[in-house]
Amino acid sequence: MYDDFDRCYRAVQSKDARFDGWFVTAVLTTRIYCRPSCPVRPPHAGNMRFYPTAAAAQKAGFRPCKRCRPDASPGSPEWNVRGDVVARAMRLIADGTVDRDGVTGLASRLGYTTRQLERLLQAEVGANPLALARAQRTQTARILIETTELPFSDVAFAAGFASIRQFNDTVRSVCDMTPTVLRQRARARFGRSDGGTGALSLRLPVRTPFAYEGVFGHLAASAIPGVEEVRDGAYRRTLRLPNGNGIVSLTPQPDHVRCRVTLDDFRDLATAIARCRRLLDLDADPEAVVDALSSDPDLNALVAKAPGQRIPRAVDEQELALRVVLGQQVSIKRARTYAGRIVAGYGRRITDADGALTHVFPSVAQLADIDPAHLAFPTTRQRALITLIRAIADGEVVLDAGCDWNSTRAQLRAIPGIGDWTAEVIAMRGLGDPDAFPTSDLGVRLAAEKLGLPCTQRALAEHSKRWRPWRSYATQHLWTALEHAVNEWPPKEKSDGNLAVS
Structure with a gap:
C-alpha cells in the first residue's frame, strides 16, 4: 500500500487508525516518521514520504515520533495473510530467528540463499533482515528501558545488542534520546516501574473492532490444567521460549490487551510478545x-x-x-x-x-x-x-x-x-x-x-x-x-x- 501515495495521503489526512501498521509517514523537514493516525497536523504533501516498515524509515534516517509512537503500533496484517516468502520471512524475524540463527539461518529455513532473501526483502519492505531485526531489538530495548528498573547493561544484553556502545548508539540514533532520558521521561509520565524482578506489564495494541469474547472464550474452554488457566479476568499460560520459560497473563480491553509477562531470561521478551500477539491474532485486519x-x-x-x-x-x-x-x-x-x-x-x-x-x-x-x-x-x-x-x-x-x-x-x-x-x-x-x-x-x-x-x-x-x-x-x-x-x-x-x- 505504501507505494500508492494518494491513498496513503488520504489516510493521513483523515487520521485513520485502521492504517496504523500498514505503513509509516516520514516528514522530510523534521526527519521524523509517524503513524497514519498521528494527531499532529500533517505537513504539505511534498514533504511527505511513505515507507512500508519502521525499519525502512529508520534506515532512511528518520526517527520515531515521540507523540504517536509508531514503533509501538499494531503489526502489519499483510504478513499474516500472505503465504509468500517475504511474508514467511517477516513472521520468522518477528519470532526472533535472525537474532538466534543469523540471516544465514533465516534464509536456510526458507530455502533461499542469503543474497536472494535480502534482495526480496529490500525490494518489498525497504530493509534487509538485519535492519528489520535491529528495529525489533530497539523496540524491545525501549520497552525494557521504560517499564523496568533493569540496569542498562542488562537491557542491552536482553534486547540482543552485541555491546553497550552499540546499544547506546542505536537507541540515541533511532529515538533521538539517550536511554537515561527515555527512562526519565517514562518515570515522569507513568511513575516508577515494578522493578527488574522478571515481571513487566505492557499494552498490546489492536485494531478495532475487537470481539475478544470469541478468542478468549475458546482459549479458556480448551485450557490444559497446569499449562493454562483463567484468573481474575485474565487468561494465563506458560511459555517455552528459546532461552528459558515464561508465564504470561493476558487481559482483554476494547482497544488493547493488557499483558503481564514473567521471564526466566529477558532475551526472550520480543519472542514472547510476538507469540502472544500471534496467539490472539492481534495483527488481523x-x-x-x-x-x-x-x-x-x-x-x-x-x-x-x-x-x-x-x-x-x-x-x-x-x-x-x-x-x-x-x-x-x-x-x-x-x-x-x-x-x-x-x-x-x-x-x-x-x-x-x-x-x-x-x-x-x-x-x-x-x-x-x-x-x-x-x-x-x-x-x-x-x-x-x-x-x-x-x-x-x-x-x-x-x-x-x-x-x-x-x-x-x-x-x-x-x-x-x-x-x-x-x-x-x-x-x-x-x-x-x-x-x-x-x-x-x-x-x-x-x-x-x-x-x-x-x-x-x-x-x-x-x-x-x-x-x-x-x-x-x-x-x-x-x-x-x-x-x-x-x-x-x-x-x-x-x-x-x-x-x-x-
Whole structure:
C-alpha cells in the first residue's frame, strides 16, 4: 500500500487508525516518521514520504515520533495473510530467528540463499533482515528501558545488542534520546516501574473492532490444567521460549490487551510478545474481514452481531498440532484431559507465584519416547500422534512461523490418521492461514444448519468459496452461533464442553 501515495495521503489526512501498521509517514523537514493516525497536523504533501516498515524509515534516517509512537503500533496484517516468502520471512524475524540463527539461518529455513532473501526483502519492505531485526531489538530495548528498573547493561544484553556502545548508539540514533532520558521521561509520565524482578506489564495494541469474547472464550474452554488457566479476568499460560520459560497473563480491553509477562531470561521478551500477539491474532485486519463476509446475506447478521472476531491461534505451532490430534472426534473436555496427562508426565515443572500454573507443554524432543500408557485413547489415534511427533522431530513435517501453509498441509495428510479436518484446523489455528476451512467440523456444520446454510460437506465447501480469502474468520463467526463454552468470556464456573468444536 505504501507505494500508492494518494491513498496513503488520504489516510493521513483523515487520521485513520485502521492504517496504523500498514505503513509509516516520514516528514522530510523534521526527519521524523509517524503513524497514519498521528494527531499532529500533517505537513504539505511534498514533504511527505511513505515507507512500508519502521525499519525502512529508520534506515532512511528518520526517527520515531515521540507523540504517536509508531514503533509501538499494531503489526502489519499483510504478513499474516500472505503465504509468500517475504511474508514467511517477516513472521520468522518477528519470532526472533535472525537474532538466534543469523540471516544465514533465516534464509536456510526458507530455502533461499542469503543474497536472494535480502534482495526480496529490500525490494518489498525497504530493509534487509538485519535492519528489520535491529528495529525489533530497539523496540524491545525501549520497552525494557521504560517499564523496568533493569540496569542498562542488562537491557542491552536482553534486547540482543552485541555491546553497550552499540546499544547506546542505536537507541540515541533511532529515538533521538539517550536511554537515561527515555527512562526519565517514562518515570515522569507513568511513575516508577515494578522493578527488574522478571515481571513487566505492557499494552498490546489492536485494531478495532475487537470481539475478544470469541478468542478468549475458546482459549479458556480448551485450557490444559497446569499449562493454562483463567484468573481474575485474565487468561494465563506458560511459555517455552528459546532461552528459558515464561508465564504470561493476558487481559482483554476494547482497544488493547493488557499483558503481564514473567521471564526466566529477558532475551526472550520480543519472542514472547510476538507469540502472544500471534496467539490472539492481534495483527488481523477486522475491517477487511467484515467487509468481505458481510457481503453474503446468509452471514451478514452473524457478522454484524460481533464484528472483529479473531482466530484462537497458538504460541507454538507444534504444540497446537499435537493438541488438535488429541482432540480428534472427542469433546473439548476429553481433549483437555488427554493433554493434561501428557503434560503431567513429560512437561517441565514451573513455579507460578501468582496462580496455579505448574508445567510447560513438553517439546517434541521430550515426547520422543512417549509411553502409550499416557495415551488412553484409541490405538489409531495413538499411532497418528506418535507418527506426527516423529515426523516433526525428523523434519518431515515443518511447523513453525515461516512454514509454507500448503506444503505443511500435504505433509500432515501423508500421516495415517490425519485427515482434512485435522490439517485444516492446524492450518487455521497453528499456521494462521486466513482461508483454512474445516468443512467436516461438527460445530461448523451445526451452525450452518442453524443459519440455513448448506450443511453437507460438499455443498458447504462450495458455498464457502464466496468467503475467500477469509474462511478461517467465517469459521470463527460460525462457532459464535453456538451455545457453547467457547463463546463464554468470562467463562462460567462449570461447563461440560461436550460439543467437539476444535
